Amino acid sequence: MPLSHGASPSQDPASNRWPPELQLPLACLLATRLLTRGPQVTRRKSPSQRGAQRRQPGLSFRELRPYQAGDEVRHIDWRVTARLGRPFTRLYEEEQEQHHWLLLDLSPGLYFGSKQRLKAQLACELAAALLWRGERHPQTLHIHSASPQTLTCKGSPLPLLPAICRHYLTGLERRPLPTPLAQTLERLRPRLPHGARLTIISDHMPPPPAQERQLRLIARRHDIHYWQLRDPLEADLDATERLPVTGPLGPGWLDGSSPQFVRRYRIQAEQHLALSQARLLPLVQRLTLLDSGQSLQTQWQSL
Structure with missing residues (x-):
């Protein structure tokens, strides 16, 4: 069956509620395979x-x-x-095949974007690219969403991609999740095979104490790769913008026309990220920050 007739979320009548720029076509996840297929470099090899x-x-x-x-x-x-x-x-x-577990966080906080895409869109594209890169090893994908799902494959991750699209589309409704990420980690921890690597794709927020505790327990037996996603607006404020916001104290404004406010905003954003990374760095083998305002292809080439 042609892919255009398959389980693309664009075929789902529910997707008609969302504008095209918020869609995540299956073709987009298929294209991420090209990122893992770099040019072959031919070198002269010694006899050994x-x-x-x-x-x-x-x-x-x-x-x-x-x-x-x-x-x-x-x-x-x-x-x-x-x-x-x-x-x-x-x-x-x-050689022992290393089992790769990938935890894709599609919490409501990931459904935010001020530029090209939502952070959740970048998270799904990144998950697909990592699955393509590890297709020679057994892989398990756990999608942390309103209806959590665990999927396993060995070989091509193609059967997993429609599920990513489906969960992304459901997440656009921003319904509260049944469990926090810390509880999901607690449930996954005893299921991780010996020697497995856990890759987490999530927000750039500092992990709550319960989540930090679960990461510490997992790090005793497994390598953890952590990918943080951040929107450009969460890092800096455009000097020409005056944006309405609603916070715990009620409605207000992000006033980009005030140099003093912009400077304080930038300092607090840097401190926020520094705190998050200070908590994670002792627990993970790799910590990577991606910008949802740039394409995955642009950032993948520099990794």
């Missing part, structure tokens, strides 16, 4: 490198030790042997 390419798949290098009777001749490292004057053998061990 060519030999490594011919070894059995599913093996990874473990150590180099002096040759012993019974070692396979094809595993002798001839370059090291020539340099040291006696034969050395490269030992290998079976």
Whole structure:
């Protein structure tokens, strides 16, 4: 069946309630595969490198030790042997497939955007790109939304993409979620396989204490990659803007015409982000900030 006749959210009558710029077509997620297919660079390889390419798949290098009777001749490292004057053998061990768990946060706070797209749109595009990049390994996607769902695949993530589109579309209604992200992490923690990596796509807000506690428990056994999404308006205020807002104290204005207000706004935004990253950096192996005002393609090339 052609993709144009498949489960694209644009075929859903409910999507007609939303303007086109808020839609997330399945084709958009399919296109993110191109980000993970960089140009092939051809390099001359030494004999030892060519030999490594011919070894059995599913093996990874473990150590180099002096040759012993019974070692396979094809595993002798001839370059090291020539340099040291006696034969050395490269030992290998079976590779274990690393299971990748991806937690996509589609909380109402992600449905905000002042420029090209909502943060939730960028989050879905990023999730698709990461799934394409890891398609050689078993992968599990958990979508944190109004109706949470866990999906698993090995190989092409194509079956998972329509679900991402569907949950994104439902999230446009900005309904409160049944559980906070901390509780979702608590439920996922015992399900993570040994050696699995957890990737989280979420907001740039400082994690609440309960969420920070769950991340600390997960970090004891698993690598965590954390992607933070921030809208340009959450970082700085355009000097020409005067925007109406509603806060805990009632309605008010973000007055970009006041240099003093703009300066205070910028300082508080920087302090806010610094606090968030100070809490996360000790817990994660990788922390990346993306700007929803720029395309994923532009930012992906600099990662």
